[in-house]
Amino acid sequence: MKTYIIVEGSFDAEVLQRMLAPDTLLVSHIIVGGGKSSGASLARSLLSQRAEPVILVMDADTVHPETLLEQQKVYTDLLGAVAINTPYEVLLAIPELEVIFFQDIRLLEEVLAIHVSQETIVNGAYQPRQTLNKLLYASPKRLNDRSDFLRSLDETTCKKLAQHALFQSINAFVADATVIAAP
DSSP, X not given: OOEEEEESSHHHHHHHHHHSOHXXXXXXXXEEOSSHHHHHHHHHHXXXXXXXXXXXXXXXXXXXXXXXXXXXXXXXXHHHHHHTXXXXXXXXXXXXXXXXXXXXXXXXXXXXXXXXXXXXXXXXXXXXXXXXXXXXXXXXXXXXXXHHHHHHOOHHHHHHHTTSHHHHHHHHHHHHHHHXXXX
């Protein structure tokens, strides 16, 4: 039994491919949903038609606590209505998946070979995708885009970034779903 991990975009899928545990990747299938609504629709279809575990990973696009709770409830209810006894989870990257690159500023500075100002750190907490793109443009490493940046990360760096709670939650869900499905 596979666990389906549905993400919004192709970069999100690339990040998960680099950051999730090898055991998780062996028993999972990462699918690009094409946005929040399309991803939620796909997750519902997989839950109702295949009855296999599903994780829906989306950008929250906010840090506002009430909005976060509302989004979590809406998407959890949407999936729960069709899941019956199939495990599922909704995980929000707050505010965007790129926030993971701002969890260790020294690491980010080392990888990009630039100094990251306090103002940029604050911006990275609220608008991580936009801030990362600006840093990539400013870096002397000449990385064309976020995918180039991701490919430039060595295994040690990926292991550090993989400690983020989002990845740990995905790994734990997949491990639990695998144990439940075992005969």
